[in-house]
Each structure stands twice: as C-alpha cells, then as structure tokens.
Amino acid sequence: RFGARSTLAVLLVAVFGVGAAAAAARTPVPDSLAAGLTGPDGRTLVAHGFNTASSSKTVADGLPDFTEDDLDAEHADMGTSFVRYLISWRKVEPSPGVYDQDYLDDVAERVRWYDERGYSVMLDMHQDLWGVGITPDGQVGNGAPVWATYMDGLPVEPQPQWELYYLQPGVIRAFDNFWNTTGEHPELMDHYAGAWRAVAERFADTDAVVAYDLMNEPYGGSVQGVAFESGPLTELYQRSVDAIREVDQDSWACLEPQALGFNWGLPSALGHVDDPREGDPRIAFCPHIYPLPMDLGDGFSGTSRDLVEGTVASWRDNVLRTSHELGDVPVILGEFGLDTTLPGALDYVDLMYDTAGELGFGVTYWSRDPGGWGPYEADGTPRNLIGAVDRAYPVAVAGTARSWSWEDGVFTLVTEPDASASAPTELYLPDSIGDDVHVEGAEILEWDAASRILQLEAPAGESEITVVVSAG
Numbered sequence: 001r002f003g004a005r006s007t008l009a010v011l012l013v014a015v016f017g018v019g020a021a022a023a024a025a026r027t028p029v030p031d032s033l034a035a036g037l038t039g040p041d042g043r044t045l046v047a048h049g050f051n052t053a054s055s056s057k058t059v060a061d062g063l064p065d066f067t068e069d070d071l072d073a074e075h076a077d078m079g080t081s082f083v084r085y086l087i088s089w090r091k092v093e094p095s096p097g098v099y100d101q102d103y104l105d106d107v108a109e110r111v112r113w114y115d116e117r118g119y120s121v122m123l124d125m126h127q128d129l130w131g132v133g134i135t136p137d138g139q140v141g142n143g144a145p146v147w148a149t150y151m152d153g154l155p156v157e158p159q160p161q162w163e164l165y166y167l168q169p170g171v172i173r174a175f176d177n178f179w180n181t182t183g184e185h186p187e188l189m190d191h192y193a194g195a196w197r198a199v200a201e202r203f204a205d206t207d208a209v210v211a212y213d214l215m216n217e218p219y220g221g222s223v224q225g226v227a228f229e230s231g232p233l234t235e236l237y238q239r240s241v242d243a244i245r246e247v248d249q250d251s252w253a254c255l256e257p258q259a260l261g262f263n264w265g266l267p268s269a270l271g272h273v274d275d276p277r278e279g280d281p282r283i284a285f286c287p288h289i290y291p292l293p294m295d296l297g298d299g300f301s302g303t304s305r306d307l308v309e310g311t312v313a314s315w316r317d318n319v320l321r322t323s324h325e326l327g328d329v330p331v332i333l334g335e336f337g338l339d340t341t342l343p344g345a346l347d348y349v350d351l352m353y354d355t356a357g358e359l360g361f362g363v364t365y366w367s368r369d370p371g372g373w374g375p376y377e378a379d380g381t382p383r384n385l386i387g388a389v390d391r392a393y394p395v396a397v398a399g400t401a402r403s404w405s406w407e408d409g410v411f412t413l414v415t416e417p418d419a420s421a422s423a424p425t426e427l428y429l430p431d432s433i434g435d436d437v438h439v440e441g442a443e444i445l446e447w448d449a450a451s452r453i454l455q456l457e458a459p460a461g462e463s464e465i466t467v468v469v470s471a472g
C-alpha cells in the first residue's frame with residue numbers, strides 16, 4: 001500500500017503538518033478579503049457547483065457527455081448555480097491564429113442551458129499533462145493543440161499512474177518550449193493569450209459568463225516553484241489578462257497556483273497581476289486541494305484523517321496568504337473531490353464546504369462526471385455525494401458575503417449589506433430544512449419552497465448583520 005506516492009505523501013505532510021502546527025495560530029481571515037465575484041447585477045455571487053466535465057478532455061468535439069436533462073437533475077437535486085465549464089485550447093485555436101467559432105458556438109449553446117436556469121459560468125482553459133499530442137493515441141494528455149506541442153523527439157513512455165507522465169522527458173520539453181525556458185518558442189505564450197482573447201470576445205456580452213480560469217493546474221516543466229510561479233506563470237497570466245481586457249472589461253480572471261505542491265498543502269509564490277480595467281480589479285485566486293494522504297487507502301479516517309486535516313490547515317493558510325498578496329482577492333476552490341466510497345469520505349466533503357464557508361470561498365467540486373467521485377452513477381442513479389453537496393449557501397448577496405455556515409439544519413450568514421443593490425440577497429435552502437422557514441436578522445421578501453430560494457431584505461443602516469435561518 002505504501003508505494004512511492006504514499007511515502008512522498010507522508011513525508012510531505014509530516015514536514016508540513018509539523019510546520020503548520022508549530023506555526024503561529026491560524027492565519028486570521030483579513031477583513032478586507034473579498035468573498036465571491038461581483039456579478040452583472042452588482043451582487044456578490046458565491047460559486048456552488050461542479051466541474052463539467054472530464055468527459056470533454058480528449059473527445060473530437062471537445063464537449064462534455066452532458067445534457068440539459070442532466071443539468072435539470074443537478075439543479076433539482078442540489079440547487080447548484082455555478083459551473084466550472086471545461087474548454088480546451090486545442091478546440092479554440094485548432095491551427096495557429098485560426099479560432100474555431102463553431103466550437104465556441106457549441107460552448108455557447110451549453111452556456112445558454114446554464115443561463116436559462118440562472119447559473120453563472122466560469123470557463124476553465126483546461127489542461128492535464130500539456131495536450132493530446134504527448135502520446136500517439138491522444139488519450140493521455142489534454143488541453144494544448146498538437147501544433148503547439150514541441151517535444152523535440154524526447155520520449156514519453158507509458159506510465160502506471162497518469163501523474164507520472166509529468167516526469168516524462170517529452171512532456172517536460174513540451175512545457176519548457178511553451179514557457180520558452182528553451183528559448184526556442186517565444187510565440188506560444190502569446191498564442192495562448194490570443195486564444196483567451198478570442199474566447200473573451202465571444203462571451204464578453206454574455207452576462208452568464210462571469211469568469212475565466214486562465215490555466216488549469218499549471219506545470220513548469222523543468223522550472224518549478226518560485227522560479228516558475230513568479231516568472232513565466234505570472235507573465236502568462238498578465239499577458240492573458242491584458243488580451244482579455246482588449247475585448248471584455250467585466251469578467252473575472254481566475255489565477256491558479258502551480259498544482260505540484262499547492263494541491264498538497266505547500267505554499268505558492270504567484271506574483272501580482274495587474275488588471276488594466278477601469279475601477280476595481282477583477283482578479284480572483286482559484287486553487288485546488290487534493291491531500292496526498294487521502295491516497296494512503298484509509299480515506300478520511302484514522303491516521304490518514306489526521307494527516308489530511310493537517311494538509312487542509314496548511315492549505316487554508318497558504319490560500320489566505322496568496323489571496324492577500326494578490327490584493328485580498330476573492331477565492332474559488334476550483335477543484336476538490338475524492339472517491340466517495342472511501343471511509344469518512346463525506347466527512348471530508350463536509351470539512352471542505354465548511355472551511356470554504358468559514359472563509360467566504362466559492363466551491364466547484366471535481367467533478368460532474370458519473371462514477372465513484374461524482375453525484376450520479378453512469379445510469380443516472382443518485383450517489384451519496386448528492387446529500388453532501390445539497391446544502392444551504394448564499395446564491396447571490398446584496399453586499400459582501402463574509403462567511404456562512406450550514407450546521408444541524410441552521411444556516412448562518414455574516415454579510416455587509418448594500419442597500420443600493422439592484423436585487424435582494426438570495427439563499428438556497430435544501431429540502432431538509434422543510435417547507436417553512438424562520439429568519440432572524442433580516443426580513444423575508446419571498447420564500448419559494450418549490451425552487452428552495454429565500455429572498456431577504458437586510459435592516460437599514462447596519463454595517464454588518466448576521467442572518468440565521470432555521471426550520472419554521
């Protein structure tokens with residue numbers, strides 16, 4: 001059971017866990033930390049939804065195996081209102097400087113599905129292991145187009161675990177050429193920023209598209225850590241934001257740290273990215289978390305649970321630190337997930353949603369795909385995850401959303417109301433709270449037990465209020 005990966009896990013967390021424990025008390029949540037993204041009507045949007053979907057990664061049309069009926073089921077079962085929707089550079093720019101509007105039309109059709117149901121969309125320029133071109137079958141990597149894949153003849157040998165492909169010479173070289181570490185391909189990062197410009201130009205006037213996740217789980221190839229994040233990664237983000245702002249002034253740009261390390265509780269050295277838009281910057285920080293000890297085989301139980309909790313504590317402090325360094329920007333936990341058949345799995349899911357609510361982070365679970373990590377079986381049968389994701393949360397807040405909690409059937413929201421907001425605060429309340437609700441700290445404008453949406457009006461003249469909602 002203790003393979004190389006697990007041994008690494010224990011070493012990392014032992015070093016880290018001790019470090020976290022020895023460190024001063026938990027990093028306090030700065031008052032200035034913005035929670036949630038400002039939506040088109042000025043309210044604060046809190047992401048609650050899924051990654052949709054891994055099934056799109058290597059298929060020819062780049063579209064997820066996902067229908068409107070699937071979305072209706074998700075909305076009815078869990079009240080989600082946000083999606084991290086996977087798109088790919090290979091489909092946006094199938095040849096250098098040529099942008100595929102038919103693909104963007106296909107994406108726009110699915111954005112319409114979400115829009116018609118009141119969802120907000122974050123488009124995720126997804127990659128894993130660089131792109132489909134790293135292996136002849138095109139089934140291992142995803143993201144980058146073949147024309148941008150320069151492995152310079154270096155090998156990519158089959159690996160027993162997908163993550164190990166990141167250590168293959170050909171994959172490292174593909175990334176080194178993209179980041180121009182080799183000095184051979186200064187053009188590729190500009191092509192990437194140009195692809196984002198094309199996407200933003202297509203969706204700039206689509207209010208439902210509120211954010212762009214600039215690169216999924218960036219990897220520096222032969223350059224790692226501080227040199228990568230503070231160097232080429234920050235540079236790529238700056239070029240992409242500048243390109244997006246040529247055509248879209250209002251969508252948020254979501255920045256991810258390098259996955260290697262940060263996903264496991266290590267810190268980030270991501271540098272500041274300027275936003276040239278008029279008014280407040282719209283830059284967010286969108287990390288992932290995948291505690292290595294979870295792979296020890298004991299899930300979230302016993303020693304593994306202790307180690308995972310140590311990872312989450314370190315991760316929490318690292319997120320707050322980087323959010324502050326980026327300008328106290330809002331945070332969306334873009335990915336977390338696990339095999340929900342593992343011992344204690346749903347306790348871990350609760351821990352992550354509780355942590356996110358305490359800190360004012362949005363969450364998109366990995367992933368919407370059917371099977372052992374997701375909410376449904378392949379035949380659509382609901383899975384245990386549904387009960388853990390179907391929880392109360394603030395859908396949109398007329399003001400700032402500082403923190404929230406959902407515990408023992410009671411929902412609590414701490415918010416700084418904005419009386420000038422164009423629409424009221426809206427909460428989602430799961431069936432488990434019942435059809436009648438009791439509210440303290442605000443007035444009920446409307447309660448729709450069918451849609452599970454509660455609209456509230458804050459008392460006038462209060463700088464910060466605490467709203468408590470319980471069964472009526």
Ligand SMILES: CN(C)c1ccc(C(=O)NC[C@H]2N[C@H](CO)[C@@H](O)[C@@H]2O)cc1
Nearest residue numbers: 128163166216217219259260263290335
């Ligand atoms: C060695 N490197 C660079 C590495 C290792 C492991 C992951 C990972 O597990 N990622 C977690 C999940 N995220 C992707 C989709 O974004 C999923 O395929 C992974 O399960 C990422 C990078």
